[in-house]
Amino acid sequence: MNGKRTLSLISASLAIGGLSLFMQTAQAQMGLPDAVKVPDGNKVMMETVGVGEITYECRDKVDAAGQTEWFFVGPKAVLNDRKGKAVGDYFGPPATWQARDGSKVTGTQVAVSPASKGDIPYQLVKANPADGTGAMQGVSYIQRTATKGGVAPASVCTAANKGEKQVVKYQADYIFWSAK
Known part of the structure; x- marks a missing residue:
């Protein structure tokens, strides 16, 4: 091959790769509420499915004397890749995503948006x-999508059962983003 043709093939390949990355990023954002969309300038770095549980405790409501509510205590989930292989864990507080290699990341919630009834909300961190x-190096945002379950228990939380804990099963996709 001559140099010009090789350069053209390399340029075409890079353009297709860039289009593929654009399509992957655009696809990851499709159908999500604007509040939990990752800002432009970021790309999908890793996709996982978290399968686990969320613990709630019956406690006094903050700023509401004499009232009780189910309080979010924390999550515990295994992060699997799209093939079902465990690649990390999610736990808290504070919310922590840890890869099997020991690297981990925490974050600050930016937004939440309602999901289907009975499912914890979508989230952007x-x-x-x-x-x-x-x-986990280079993670800029973590998006929680495709949630199933995980909402506070439907059972009654009153002064009589204050301190009681309940564990609720859940599943969610955790998409990790990095700056382009």
Whole structure:
């Protein structure tokens, strides 16, 4: 092959790769409420499915004397890749995503948006710098989508059962983003 043709093939390949990345990023955002969309300038870095549980505790309502509510205590889930292989864990508080290589990231919630009835809301989190080197390095945002279950228990929370804990099963996609 001559140099010009090789350069043209490389340029075409890079253009297709860029289009593929654009399509992947656009597809990850399709159908999501605007509030939980990742800002432009980021790309999908890793996709996982979190399968686990959320613990709730019956406690006094903050700023509402004499009233009780189910309070979110924290999550515990295994993060699987799209083939079902465990690649990390999600736990808290604080909300922490940890890869099997030991690297981990925490973050600050930016937005939530309602999901289907009975499912925890979609969520967008701005990531803090990663702790440790590995898979979590460079994460800029974490998006929680495709949620199933996880809402507070339907059972009564009263002064009589204050302190009681209940564990609720849930599943959600956690999409990790990095700056382009």
